[in-house]
Amino acid sequence: MAKSSKNIQPALKFNIKYAPAPESVSAASINEQYNLFINGKFEKPLSKKYFDTINPATEQKIASVAEAGTADVDKAVKAARAAYNGHWGKMPAKERAKYIFRIARMIQERAREFAIIESLDGGKPIRESRDIDIPLAANHFFYYAGWADKLNYAFPNRNVSPLGVAGQIIPWNFPLLMAAWKIAPALACGNTVVLKPAETTPLTALKLAELIQDCDLPPGVVNIITGAGETGAALVNHPDIDKIAFTGSTEVGKIIQRATANTHKKLTLELGxxxxxxxxxxxxxxxxxxxxxxxxxxxxxxxxxxxxxxxxxxxxxxxxxxxxxxxxxxxxxxxxxxxxxxxxxxxxxxxxxxxxxxxxxxxxxxxxxxxxxxxxxxxxxxxxxxxxxxxxxxxxxxxxxxxxxxxxxxxxxxxxxxxxxxxxxxxxxxxxxxxxxxxxxxxxxxxxxxxxxxxNTYNKFDPVSPFGGYKESGFGREGGLHGLNAYVK
Amino acid sequence: MTERIDVLKTYKLYIGGQFPRTESGRYYAVKNANGKLIANMCLASRKDFRDAVVAARSAFSGWSGKSAFNRSQILYRIAEMMESRRTQLIDELLLLGYKSVDANNEVSAAIDRMVYYAGWCDKYQQVFSSVNPVASPHFNFSVPEPTGVVAIVASQQSALIGLVSAIAPVIAGGNTCVVLAAEQLPLSAISFAEIIHSSDVPAGVVNILTGKVSELLKYFADHMDVNAVVTYQLTNQEMQLVKEKSALNVKRVVEYNAISWLDDTAQSPYFITDVQEIKTTWHPIETVAAGKSGY
The missing domain is CATH 3.40.309.10 (Aldehyde Dehydrogenase; Chain A, domain 2)
Known part of the structure; x- marks a missing residue:
């Protein structure tokens, strides 16, 4: 081992002090209270309950957010089912694509606001939310938008169709990006969704709900409901869900796999x-x-x-x-x-x-x-x-x-x-x-x-590149051509 | 009240991101069904074509070197610009004698077609590439790459949709092009050039000429710096000329015949791969220790 005798460079002297360069929060608008996004409208929770989401860097409350109970979950699933059986299911794929392109474009337009809120609510450095999370989320929608009317090329000799209503549960580490990973391929393949963001980071998903409203997406195609584990469990156990996509811990992933074992629900898991x-x-x-x-x-x-x-x-x-x-x-x-x-x-x-x-x-x-x-x-x-x-x-x-x-x-x-x-x-x-x-x-x-x-690189992500695990890290892939497979039959 | 007098538009060529008149100084008249003059079009010359090839070649490395994602965004931007100039595009078709409903349908289809190919920019590689399980310990993969400068003789029977359907797959795949528009339906082509010009498409990626197939066809086919010729609805005699001349530098000749432009059959990723090369790369896999023999 020739290199063992190599001189190791002395420790770098690094005494540069950086002046503070805070991002201004004035470019973001946040409500004091958020309701559940069901059937294209923000609805007060039937549970009548709200919880606080805080800024982990200051421990101060940012907003209060509705907690969806079983009845709220049911309402959201019904809205998604109605949209699937109605306009969304019948819409030509190329028109569906245009809605998804709109979402991508509007995220690009509002990128700065999303970045600020992502860092406020989740604690991640603004440099990362600005340069990685938000652009990747927009690009993910853009990429999958283009697939909507091209699915026959992704599945040679198969005539694929959507699954129906997808229940999607996402973690708190990349809140908007995970929402994009879930929603974009589901919509491109013609499904409707009920998405539950993590309880500590619900705000960018709710801003996405506002954006989806502004895109005139037909009501019920995307429903976003907030809450913690119980809300997630109600979604997983709802009988009219056709597909569960979960990103989170292996422990919870195993619970979900058991819970869906005797059902028709298709499952993809992206775990630890x-x-x-x-x-x-x-x-x-x-x-x-x-x-x-x-x-x-x-x-x-x-x-x-x-x-x-x-x-x-x-x-x-x-x-x-x-x-x-x-x-x-x-x-x-x-x-x-x-x-x-x-x-x-x-x-x-x-x-x-x-x-x-x-x-x-x-x-x-x-x-x-x-x-x-x-x-x-x-x-x-x-x-x-x-x-x-x-x-x-x-x-x-x-x-x-x-x-x-x-x-x-x-x-x-x-x-x-x-x-x-x-x-x-x-x-x-x-x-x-x-x-x-x-x-x-x-x-x-x-x-x-x-x-x-x-x-010779690490932590690289791209919408065209599939992501997902072997063994107890889960099954199914998100991203790329292979990511479509999770949302068709 | 005095009547306001319209300002008439001068239709010029589109070469290297600029709108020059033909260097030849020649023109031809486009008239409506009543014989009324609509516009004087530039009658492009061999020299104009050669200038356009130079522009296309110099734009090639930049355009083909852009990320597929970036090209996708730019093609989508073209569609956005087309939508915002919808009225202009429809008006020009009406001027050429289209019925209102046909003009509307053609413009809608042309915009949707651009969106369709915008979507393909970062996807056709995934559909048409392969990892090849060779028997020796090598990682071996094949990917499509753009062929280079493509000379396109657009359909002479279509004003807008034929032109858009011809250009979009060629540039979606990273090629640059020189296009000869429909001689008698040329207005939309130059307006489309204005759209390209304001859509973040780098200068020289798309070059559009107006003129005569009979005059320019042989130059399209025998230019030494053109890699492929794409033709729409030419006669057998014309195709024979193209094929013979193309042999000079082994151009790829892609010939399309009857196409129902408004139909979905007029679009497919095979229009992209028709002007792609396939590159295969071999890379060794170390077989020391328990290394597997291949992918």
Missing amino acids: GKAANIIFEDAPIDQAVEGIINGIYFNQGHVCCAGSRLFVQESVYKEVLQKLKDRIATLIVGNPLDKNTDVGAINSKQQLQTIQKYIAIGKKEGAEMFESSCALPNKGFFCRPTLFTNVAQSSRIAQEEIFGPVLAIQTFRTDDEVIEKANNTPYGLSAGVWTNKGSRIFNITTRLRAGVVWA
Whole structure:
């Protein structure tokens, strides 16, 4: 291992202070209270209940949001069914496409407002919501709009038809983007939907409801109902739903799979992950370090495909670790609305507690912790970018999904060893490989049991590219041509 | 009250993102059924065609290098612009003697056709590419790529929909083109050029000439920097000329005959792939350790 004697560059001295560059919230309009979007109108909940959604960076209330009860869910499903049996089901595909194109265009037009609200409600850095979440959401609608009248080309020798009414449940880590991933292909294939956003991040979905109203989409085609787990359960268990699409934890995914076991409902699940990010000794190290940072600290690590397990070849371990620590020290943690912020607020108090629990477990299990020395804001839910070394393969922080900015680092010597370790997990959503050698990339990618493999890059998403997992990371794909399959029969 | 006198429009060529008159200074008259002059059209020359090919070639690397997503957005923008100029497009068809209902239908169909191809920009690759499971340890894949500069002889029987249906699949696939419009129905072609001009389409991607098939056809077919010739509804004799001349630099010759323009059969991704090449790339897969032998 020739590189073991290589001089490691001294730690980067990085004392630049950034002046605050806060995004103005005046470009966004938010109501004090939101009702349920059913049959093209905002309706007061029959449950008469409301809950608060807060800004996780300040712990202040932003708005109160309706909590859909069983009767509200039923109303929404009925509206979706009526729309499916009525105008939407009979509309020529090319006209359906035009509505979806409208949604895409209008998201582009209102992108800044969406970005601000996404960061306010969910805690993610404005740089990410502005440059990643919102443009990708718009592009997703744009891409699937074009498929509406071309489905016969996507399914050779099959004459496909829509499923009917889709119930869709999405998580809080990419609220608008996940709504787009769910709604766009469903509509393109001719279904109608009832979507439930996560209870901590309902606002951009509700802004999407307003936008859909402004697009004159026929009533009932898209219904958006807010609430927590009980609302989701009512949706899953509703007898007149033809399809459930769920993105969230593996634990809840299994409950849903059981709940739909004896029904006609088709199911797709996009669940948790514990991705291996593998660094070979011939990798472009500086790029790889950026990839590791992006892999685990992007969106505070609230990413199902986060590169939360790092495998570094022994010969470059010291160098990678040092550079990683240096780079972590430069990450700016704080106000999500500041354009300089790299790591924003943890989405909720509950999630912060989960992350802290795992950090304690990691220490207790004998792993060595390193965290950024950055100061954290006094209010709000924040967590320093953290990594663990000396992590055993059996350690819980190497086995379980933490869903936070916590990286577990292990080393390896040979290809076979790292493949064995990387695949030794119940999950199989994604993985990363870093090497300068193309033939090795394909060797490794063919052997990794994961639905998405990034080579010399990480956390890349595109509407044309399918996404989804192997094993307990779920089944079905979202995005691309393959994403259509979840919404046709 | 004095009557207001209309300002008449000068119809020119569209080459390299500009609207020049023909370098030849020649014109031909387009008249309505009553023999009344509608417009003097530029009678494009061989030199105009050659200038247009130069413009198309220089635009090729930029246009084919854009992301498919970007091309999709731009084609959709063309459709938006067509919709906003709907009245103008209809009026010109009426001027040429269309019935009102036919004019309306043709413009609607032309806009929808552009939306249709906007959707294909980032999808035909997914339908027509393949990963090839070769027996040796290689990752082997084949993808369509645009053939280059395409010379199009548009349908001489259609004013707008024939032109739009000819151009859209060619540029959706990343090619650039030089189009000869319908000699006797040319107004919509130049108005369509104005739409292209205001739709974020880079200069030179679409070049539109008005003139005579009989004069320009041989140059379309024998120009050494044209990669493909696409023709609509030419006679057997004309096609023989095109095919013979095309052999000079092995042009792809794509010949379309009877087409019901308003029908869905006038659109398909095969109009895109007709002017695409297929590129196959081989990449080794390391077989050390327990590596699999291929994809």
